[in-house]
Amino acid sequence: MKNIFIALAVLLFGASTPTFAASNTLDGLEEFHIRGGLPNFFKKIGTGKEVRIAYIGGSITEARDGWRDLTFNWFRSQYPLTPFVQIDATIGGTGSDLGVFRMDKDVLSQQPDLVFVEFAVNDYGRTEQEIRKTMEGIVRKTWKQFPAADICFTYTIAQNVVETMQKGAYQHSAIAMERIAEHYQIPSIHMGVEVVRLLEAGKLIFTGNPEEHPGKVVFTQDRTHPLSLTGHPIYANSVIKFMQKMEGHAASKAHTLPLPVEKDNWELAQMIPLSEFQLSDGWEKLSSENELRQKFVKFMPDLFHANPPGASFTVKFKGSILGIYDVVGPKTGLIEVTADGQKPSEIFRFDQYCKSYRKSTFFVQDLSDGVHEVTFRATGKEFDKAEILKKKNITITDPADYAGWGLYLNSVLLVGELMK
Template identity: 25%
Template sequence: MTQIWNHRKGLARTLQRISEGTLTLGFIGGSITDARPRHNWPEPVIAWFAEVFPQVTLKVENAAIGATGSDLAVFRAQRDLIDRGADLVFVEYAVNDYDESQEKRGRTREGLIRQLLAGEGRDVVLTYTYIQDMYEAMMNGKVPDSIAQLEQLGEHYGLGSVWMGRYALDEVQKGRMRWQEWLPDGLHPTERGSLSYAHSVIKFLEQELVVQQGEGGAEPEAKLGSEAGSNQEFIGLSRPDPLYPNNWERVEHVPFENMKRQGPWVIRRWVNLEWIDRVLETAAVGAKLSFNFEGRGLALGFDFGKASSEFRYRLDGGEWKITSRDRPSWVGSEGWFRLLVIADDLAEGSHDIEIEVIHGSSESCTGTDFRLAFAGVIR
């Protein structure tokens, strides 16, 4: 049975940054971690850092977005975490990846982890929240598959982990917290539930950053900066071989400027979602788009909602396929940063895609807004 706290290789970079006086915390995950509600579990964790290390200049990059999974995260990690200097990154995808196949979520999660550990590296902590589908397994002392698979990656890469959902469920079973104080809808925690999640993470951090160091714990495996010599080389070479050879570590974006367009298209700076830099936009039925890419997979990111168009597409001159994406009751006319995976098992090499905007046949499709945030290639 997986423990609540799994201490593995330690948080060497975090300790180094604390000693240097500047630390950047990174978070990535779904709605349970999203900063916008202002009461989710990262907030008490950030407050703990500020309290325990008042001499440190603390920076925060919370890149979590509701209703998104690790597949979108692999296309965002470079811009939203790595380029912004995150030293310690908390990854939360046990819930939002729950309904994906084991193979796909294995590829995307490992791709994200390998990106974060590449180059000069950074500390990564895996955090596991709760969804009601996990109830039966957990009440029978078992580990839900989504969490067990993340634990395999944690063991493989030496990453610490915190089973926040187990900690909170234990609080309920001990009578410290009512279920409705934790998860009134079975998924999203209240302020009290978020605090429970945070407490479990804080206990992990106390052991890693306070207790072990106070007891004369082991020195970090490698120092950062000039004293480390070639630290980038050291950490890059220390990564083990992947568990999923077709993981999504190597991704890139196709520039909008390289796409052929027919019809009224506009490239514009996007102010509606801070996670999207620019969009390639049209609302014209029949507008067309095509481009070439080198790789074995392609995924398209959108600012999506009920007013979004559907489209038809074909790869390499093959059969046309028509998209039909669900539009849950909670989604608005726009505002959902949504990923659509076109393929991830193509023959390695050059490919081309053709796209044509259409009006969807679903009653919930109320418009023809086509707002492409990126075209992501999987190498």
């Protein structure tokens, strides 16, 4: 509750009056787009039955005591007679191109009543069409299984989009998502609008050290991730204001699916465990006692280690989208990809952020829509990891920590049909 009071204090600190009007324009700084609202969510709250709220997004939503926890605690405080359950499906550094594959297992299996979707920052490097395909897949997956579940898109910001918003426009990732939200009448909240308003009013420093700016709100220290005591409460209050605005709009309404915006959207995305494929020699399923498996067991219950050289597996499928869901880190190396008998390509599963292990994805490029056969192989080929880490000013002090060239895989990502 302490954080909630802090959040309200920040709101009272000087937040300007938001524009509540539901508008179809994408070139302004509307904070809310109401559209079809959240009728089923508020209807169920009124019954006193258990209400399940899912949050799927990147590190901004993953943050402990961030806007996710602040808003969830507000729901519990605002509606004390309703038992709430939080579904935390957040993974830092990932976008909707992984999120759409994770929906079935990480979100829909837990039967949500409301799904908050936050990928605007991590989707920023993708094209608008790519974003529309994956976000539309998330929507269509949800309503095919749970037509009564409500969805709310939420948009966060980083330093690189502040200038765009100051000129009165959403960043391109949010614009792409708004196209889907408008088509399906999904409400959306741009949580960065209030941040920019406070910045324009001279009451907020976007990136800085709080100790160097007394009397002002410092939003972030790293240009992206909000500070828990100052940045996240602004985001949370945008959501709370929207919920208060929508509270009276309660009804039982089954969401229907119109024709898609993108015909080749990713609603058929599936995450197939690696155990379902025929693996060559050289693969090892990590035991439950393995430290790396324990670290990632929440979203990766099984993790396979490929001992190079030569550990491989082959996927035959019909479609055009194929990838892997893996873990990259200090001891990972190169993966060789051979598609349809063509010249193999080598893909690094190690980068400048591999000081520690993290979940990651890789998609095979330039596949036409049709039948394909793709082989993945751990090469064991060595390369200069120290030179790559220099990009982030990381120095290898103990070479043994990086003495490995294998792969850690959980599953295959497929949009299409797996063929035997």
